[in-house]
Amino acid sequence: MKSNVTTNRQTAQPVILISLFIGLLAVSFSAIFIEWSSAPSAVIGMYRLWMSVLLFLPFALKRWSEFLKLTLRDVFLVCLSGIFLGLHFLFWIQSLKETSVASSMIIISLEPIFVLIGSVAIFHQKVTKTGILCMLCAIVGCVVVASADFGKGGEHLWGDMLSLIGTLAVSLYMLTGQKVRGTVSGTTYNVLVFFVAGLVLFLFNIATKTPLWHYSGRNWLMFALLAVISTVLGHGLFNWLLDTVSATTISMTILGEPVGAIVLAYLLLGQPVVLLQGVGGVLCLIGVFWFLRTNPSHQPNNEENPPSQEANAADGRDRPEGFDASGA
Structure with missing residues (x-):
């Protein structure tokens, strides 16, 4: 019996590795698809989110009873989470229009650090000395990356700032989501939050009189690729692998997204990586990698923040707190 189990694991291992690589490649293409689109940032984000809603909706409708269980508090938190996610896409996508893929992606990798800081402030989560060193290493790395953009003009620095604001927004989205994820499954939560986030961007487009239609076929293709490949295939595949x-x-694996995006930007967009960006990027990624390895809140079935049994039963798997199919 033990021999059969070992054989099954050995057989599954290549499938898991290939799936992880496909998921990483899919999310890494997110920045490339955005760069290939000439549409305004809020339009790109809106259609990416709403197209993703349409793709997730058939699965969410199978759990329609979860919608009926939502309390007013849950609805408020879903709306608040959606607002933060909408702001994330607004600022982060615009950052890619202003600065390089390398700078934007390295800065957004700070998200786990910001989530930890928020958890300490809101949930009184304890932080170790090692965790503080990780944060300092990552922050220093991002400062070095930003310093590389000083000689490129104010536009690049503004892009770095937009990426930082987008990272803060997605961190608040993750923290807010922790309060409601015990009520609904991941698929239902994503449908609700993606719809609200898309609505935020829709209202922004209306307020700024940004055209909602009359975009080229290439732009509509990029919207669809962002939804199908980067969101559903990429992050959805990671959700499936949690089994x-x-x-x-x-x-x-997701930590490799900035690296993958930078390599793709070099190969497909001709965006080189300067020395300071490389040094800062390595420092930042080491800090975040070290943090994820040592911070217990990122381990599955954590005792301090155990995943809700009801949500796990509805989803058929154990999920880490706040993990979902959003991200960059």
Whole structure:
């Protein structure tokens, strides 16, 4: 019996590794699809989110009873979470229009650090000395990355700032989501939050009189690729893999997204990486990698913040707190 189990694991291992690579490649293409689109940032984000809603909706409707269980508090938190996610896409996508893929993606990798800071402030989560060193290493790395953009003009620095604001917004989205994820499954939560986030961007477009239609076929293709490949295939594949691998493994893999995006930007967009960006990027990624390896809140089934049994039963798997199919 033990021999059969070992054989099954050995057979599944290549499938898992290939799936992790496909998921990483899919999310890494997110920045490339945005760069290939000439549409305004809020339009790109709106259609990416709403197209993703349409793709997730058939699965969410199978759990329609979860919608009926939502309390007024849950609805408020879903709306608040959606607002933060909408702001994240607004600022982060615009950052890619202003600065390089390398700078924007390295800065957004700070998200786990900001989530930890928020958890300390809101949930009184304890932070170790090692965690503080990780944060300092990552922050220093981002400062070095930003310093590389000083000689490129104010536009690049503004892009770095937009990426930082977008990272703060997605961190608040993750923290808010922790309060409501015990009520609904991941698919239902994503449908609700994605719809609200898309609505935020829709209202922004209306307020700024940004055209909602009359975009080229290339732009509509990019909207669809962002939804199908980067959101559903990329992050959705990571969600599916949580059945067989730990949340830490997923976190480590997603950490490779900035690296993948930078390599793709070099190959497909001709964007070189200067020395300071490389040094700062390495420092930042080491800090975040070290943090994810040592911070217990990123381990599955954590005792301090155990995933809700009801949500796990509805989803058919154990999920780490706040993990979902959003992200960059």
